[in-house]
Amino acid sequence: RKNSPRTSQKPPVQSNITEMVSITDHLLELFGAAIRASFPNLTDPPVIITPSTNAKFGDYQCNSALPIAQVLKNQGEKVSPRDIGVKITTNLAASPLVEKTEVAGPGFVNVFLEKKYGVNAISSVLKNGVKPPKFKKSRVIVDFSSPNIAKEMHVGHLRSTIIGDSICRLLEFLGHDVVRLNHVGDWGTQFGMLIAHLEDRFPNFTKESPPIGDLQAFYKESKKRFDEDEVFKKRAYSCVVKLQSGDPDSTKAWQLICDVSRKEFQKIYDRLDIKITERGESFYQSRMVDIVKELTSKNMLEEDEGRKIMWGEQHGQGIPLTIIKSDGGFTYDTSDMAAIKNRLAEEKADWVVYVTDAGQATHFKSIFSCAKRAGILDPTKHRIDHVGFGVVLGEDGKKFKTRSGDTVKLVDLLDEGLKRSLDKLKEKERDKVLTPDELKKAQESVAYGCIKYADLSHNRNNEYIFSFDKMLEDRGNTAVYLLYAYTRIKSIARNCGKDFTANIKKIIQETPIPVEHEKEWKLVKVLLKFPDVITKISKDLCLHHLCEFVYDVSTTFTEFYDSCYCIEKNPQGEIIKVNNGRVLLCEATAAILGECFDILGLKPVSKI
Numbered sequence: 001r002k003n004s005p006r007t008s009q010k011p012p013v014q015s016n017i018t019e020m021v022s023i024t025d026h027l028l029e030l031f032g033a034a035i036r037a038s039f040p041n042l043t044d045p046p047v048i049i050t051p052s053t054n055a056k057f058g059d060y061q062c063n064s065a066l067p068i069a070q071v072l073k074n075q076g077e078k079v080s081p082r083d084i085g086v087k088i089t090t091n092l093a094a095s096p097l098v099e100k101t102e103v104a105g106p107g108f109v110n111v112f113l114e115k116k117y118g119v120n121a122i123s124s125v126l127k128n129g130v131k132p133p134k135f136k137k138s139r140v141i142v143d144f145s146s147p148n149i150a151k152e153m154h155v156g157h158l159r160s161t162i163i164g165d166s167i168c169r170l171l172e173f174l175g176h177d178v179v180r181l182n183h184v185g186d187w188g189t190q191f192g193m194l195i196a197h198l199e200d201r202f203p204n205f206t207k208e209s210p211p212i213g214d215l216q217a218f219y220k221e222s223k224k225r226f227d228e229d230e231v232f233k234k235r236a237y238s239c240v241v242k243l244q245s246g247d248p249d250s251t252k253a254w255q256l257i258c259d260v261s262r263k264e265f266q267k268i269y270d271r272l273d274i275k276i277t278e279r280g281e282s283f284y285q286s287r288m289v290d291i292v293k294e295l296t297s298k299n300m301l302e303e304d305e306g307r308k309i310m311w312g313e314q315h316g317q318g319i320p321l322t323i324i325k326s327d328g329g330f331t332y333d334t335s336d337m338a339a340i341k342n343r344l345a346e347e348k349a350d351w352v353v354y355v356t357d358a359g360q361a362t363h364f365k366s367i368f369s370c371a372k373r374a375g376i377l378d379p380t381k382h383r384i385d386h387v388g389f390g391v392v393l394g395e396d397g398k399k400f401k402t403r404s405g406d407t408v409k410l411v412d413l414l415d416e417g418l419k420r421s422l423d424k425l426k427e428k429e430r431d432k433v434l435t436p437d438e439l440k441k442a443q444e445s446v447a448y449g450c451i452k453y454a455d456l457s458h459n460r461n462n463e464y465i466f467s468f469d470k471m472l473e474d475r476g477n478t479a480v481y482l483l484y485a486y487t488r489i490k491s492i493a494r495n496c497g498k499d500f501t502a503n504i505k506k507i508i509q510e511t512p513i514p515v516e517h518e519k520e521w522k523l524v525k526v527l528l529k530f531p532d533v534i535t536k537i538s539k540d541l542c543l544h545h546l547c548e549f550v551y552d553v554s555t556t557f558t559e560f561y562d563s564c565y566c567i568e569k570n571p572q573g574e575i576i577k578v579n580n581g582r583v584l585l586c587e588a589t590a591a592i593l594g595e596c597f598d599i600l601g602l603k604p605v606s607k608i
């Protein structure tokens with residue numbers, strides 16, 4: 001194997017970069033080019049970039065030398081990993097992000113970040129705001145929350161609501177065209193008994209809205225009759241048929257029942273500030289008829305004990321969908337086949353995200369596989385994700401229940417959050433400092449913030465223990481700690497006096513971000529990870545990375561603030577000196593934290 005001369009293959013120097021970019025992506029490109037130039041005969045050589053675990057080894061590392069040595073060895077060529085590392089660095093183009101590189105041990109290339117880049121990038125945050133990393137814009141449908149009419153909206157739906165909303169916020173920040181859909185369970189056989197029961201209990205229902213406040217109790221009553229009374233059962237079945245064929249009275253009854261649930265759901269969404277558009281299973285009724293026709297004509301449905309089922313791409317593998325029940329009715333599977341077709345073909349989505357508990361993973365696997373087989377889903381064009389999450393447990397490690405063993409009503413849960421958050425604020429004697437209005441704002445910010453943050457900060461794939469005591473702690477990675485930290489950081493610039501606040505725009509233009517002190521540079525480097533974190537989450541849709549990042553920012557900020565004076569005061573408490581550059585660093589920290597809070601659905605308040 002012959003190597004061409006190195007110099008001629010050296011990629012051109014990158015143009016200057018003055019805003020925050022994903023450092024990992026940039027280094028992948030930079031090292032990728034150097035590695036390909038060093039080993040032109042290797043197809044797809046491994047390019048591995050990781051953040052360094054020890055400051056001694058720089059800020060990032062390229063760990064490709066060892067695997068490349070292995071590949072070469074397999075081809076019968078013996079080269080020491082260290083020589084490979086050296087070769088990579090000689091072919092490495094200059095980059096505005098890289099101060100220097102060093103080859104260490106068996107060919108690890110340690111990368112030290114360039115301070116000038118840090119200064120420029122953080123300064124651009126203050127000048128232009130926190131900008132997202134550049135992405136191809138997609139049309140994304142996020143199917144989340146999705147409770148069922150007449151049944152309770154439980155903590156599982158709360159998780160879906162919180163995680164789904166945060167994913168939407170992230171995608172919106174990235175500039176995607178996001179459609180937030182509430183796929184409520186508003187169709188199906190349970191409506192037969194509900195309608196039949198409504199007709200009996202409130203015969204006047206077409207003229208006067210029936211007072212069914214407690215729809216769950218109403219559901220239980222009708223279920224009891226359905227199970228015990230054969231005549232009622234028959235009527236319930238005929239009611240479903242009437243509803244599905246568009247009979248006006250049945251439709252009216254169905255509408256009334258849905259409205260009761262809808263109002264309850266909306267209360268939760270309003271309190272948590274969740275925007276979502278309802279498009280329930282009923283929306284797909286005619287589309288279910290169409291998809292059944294399509295799948296039948298494509299010969300994809302099979303008889304199975306009176307049912308019609310559909311296998312995915314691999315016949316006999318996994319679990320088949322039930323497209324038509326033996327009584328001729330449609331199922332949850334049918335509605336999801338109709339929905340995926342609608343979303344990809346009619347709505348022209350490039351990407352669909354489903355947020356439900358992990359228990360539905362097999363269902364979605366089958367749906368995706370069948371959609372591929374039917375030519376609806378094209379993996380080369382569409383991205384599809386089932387975002388699963390683990391079950392919510394109580395502090396005793398068992399299924400989340402009230403003391404008396406009932407399922408916890410979400411409204412009660414949010415009310416308890418409010419009460420606990422107020423207790424916490426009173427314990428800190430904040431009620432003596434804040435006005436009643438400020439106290440109320442702080443109470444809500446803490447209550448809803450801690451419920452959301454506790455959920456998002458855990459890896460969603462695991463089960464999660466719901467504990468008000470834990471989530472309201474003011475130490476560690478909790479919403480309370482972060483909201484306080486943020487408010488404190490925001491107040492620094494405000495406390496600098498008029499000379500600073502009135503001239504901040506000018507100060508931003510004229511003052512470089514300081515990176516001389518070790519703690520200044522450390523804080524800047526943590527902030528610079530923001531685009532990397534966002535990029536990572538857009539791939540795995542795991543929000544806990546962002547929670548780890550904000551915690552990292554807050555603790556690193558504290559280190560900086562403890563050792564670097566921002567404002568100097570005389571013994572009388574008067575300001576004698578403001579270190580403008582450092583205060584700007586505080587402002588940039590607040591700007592980036594603020595953006596993260598926005599993605600996480602936290603609402604910081606100016607006083608807490």
Ligand code: ARG
Pocket residue numbers: 143145146147148183184185336339354355356
């Ligand atoms: N209503 C369902 C449930 O409560 C969730 C629906 C999720 N979305 C979907 N397209 N299947 O479990």
